[in-house]
Amino acid sequence: MDGKGRALDNIYIERFWKSIKYVKIYLNPPNGGLNLYQMIKEYIEFYNKKRRHTEIGKVVPDQIYNAKKMAS
Template sequence: ALQHYHKPSIFNSDQGAQFTANAFTGTLKQAEVKISMDGRGRCYDNIFIERLWRSIKYELIYLKAFDDGNHLSQEVSTWFRWYNRQRPHQSLNNRTPDEIYYESCL
């Protein structure tokens, strides 16, 4: 992902095993990405990402039956494209995340 997309200056996550693994943190350190982790068991430290997971659960996961992991992966990818490119966000004055991001690149 670091080679395909722009390198972030900071990566914020909770303290899940996937984010604390040496292979993962080592990759970030090698790329000189600052690592920021929320306090253990403090979901409100990362309230925006928690809201994102709530949205995908209630707008997709709980509403559909998936044939297998590949089907789930395809549907999640489609949902994220829609979420970022087409779905207006109240917190962004009813604009999409893509609109905000691409304006910041100008």
């Protein structure tokens, strides 16, 4: 990340990891590495398949991904 303005390139992934930490991990501390892995996996599935995102018109990301996949 060298160069002016490069910190903004990671804004989306930084926001995503912040959401995982505040919504899932900090509220339910894991008991070990396997438990942490399962918690993150569950959250990612929820994030992609069930959570509606306002930035993309209150739809689920999987719907947009599948629509683009079918169009090409």
